[in-house]
Amino acid sequence: MSQNTDLVNKLIRGWEAKDAEAILSCFTDDAVYINVPMDPPNVGKAMIRAVVDQFVGMAQEVQFVIHHSCENPQTGVVMNERTDRFLMNGKWIEIAVMGVFEVRDGRIAKWRDYFDLGQYTRQLG
Amino acid sequence: MSQNTDLVNKLIRGWEAKDAEAILSCFTDDAVYINVPMDPPNVGKAMIRAVVDQFVGMAQEVQFVIHHSCENPQTGVVMNERTDRFLMNGKWIEIAVMGVFEVRDGRIAKWRDYFDLGQYTRQLG
Numbered sequence: 001m002s003q004n005t006d007l008v009n010k011l012i013r014g015w016e017a018k019d020a021e022a023i024l025s026c027f028t029d030d031a032v033y034i035n036v037p038m039d040p041p042n043v044g045k046a047m048i049r050a051v052v053d054q055f056v057g058m059a060q061e062v063q064f065v066i067h068h069s070c071e072n073p074q075t076g077v078v079m080n081e082r083t084d085r086f087l088m089n090g091k092w093i094e095i096a097v098m099g100v101f102e103v104r105d106g107r108i109a110k111w112r113d114y115f116d117l118g119q120y121t122r123q124l125g
Numbered sequence: 126m127s128q129n130t131d132l133v134n135k136l137i138r139g140w141e142a143k144d145a146e147a148i149l150s151c152f153t154d155d156a157v158y159i160n161v162p163m164d165p166p167n168v169g170k171a172m173i174r175a176v177v178d179q180f181v182g183m184a185q186e187v188q189f190v191i192h193h194s195c196e197n198p199q200t201g202v203v204m205n206e207r208t209d210r211f212l213m214n215g216k217w218i219e220i221a222v223m224g225v226f227e228v229r230d231g232r233i234a235k236w237r238d239y240f241d242l243g244q245y246t247r248q249l250g
Contacts, residue, residue: 036221037241068202068225072195079195079204081225081237096161098223098239100193100206112206114223114239116162 004103005071008078011101011108012064018056024049028107037117061087076103093123129228130196133203136226136233137189143181149174153232162242186212201228218248 007026014022024045027033033042033051042048055062063085071078078101086093095115102110132151139147149170152158158167158176167173180187188210196203203226211218220240227235 037244070195070197070202070204077193077195098225100223117241117243119162
């Protein structure tokens with residue numbers, strides 16, 4: 001497993017530990033984190049921190065289950081297929097996700113997550 | 126580039142050529158093709174052919190623009206990040222997609238595409 005995949009897996013362990021500092025330490029200062037079906041993009045650590053704090057605050061537990069993962073040896077881009085689970089108000093919310101991660105100087109510079117917004121919002125209902 | 130990535134790229138060229146036989150030749154007979162936010166899954170070549178025929182029939186042109194691609198050397202799983210474009214009734218429909226492809230014996234056995242169903246249906250409007 002390469003360093004970039006290690007970095008992405010460290011990010012995911014940070015989420016599962018609900019450790020905002022561990023999560024944020026994985027990103028470049030100018031990182032762009034995009035939930036593709038939602039807008040606007042989260043640009044820079046302050047905006048990313050706000051999203052992280054919101055989810056870490058709302059969820060009693062977080063699980064990111066990785067089904068498949070790969071890394072392009074030429075570009076260093078990492079992709080994974082996951083089920084992201086959030087225990088909120090005693091109920092598990094599950095989202096089927098694929099993510100793509102672009103790494104620069106050992107930090108995540110771009111993260112885009114692809115999922116169906118309706119799958120998420122229907123469970124919140 | 127490995128054989129599995131070659132196979133996925135052959136599938137995509139088949140879509141862009143609107144060549145149903147070329148597309149179907151990439152799959153195992155028992156292949157499962159899932160558009161994750163839609164149901165049911167398309168199981169077996171007859172169901173996959175129906176979906177292919179529907180889109181190839183509706184679209185005057187098809188483009189699958191690959192932004193990033195990678196392959197897991199252990200499992201042979203291929204993933205890509207794409208913009209899928211369909212020219213329908215003189216208007217381009219664009220869908221932001223990530224796909225994951227599981228290969229068996231030189232054919233695609235499982236294909237799952239992740240995207241936001243709302244992004245697609247709003248453009249059909």
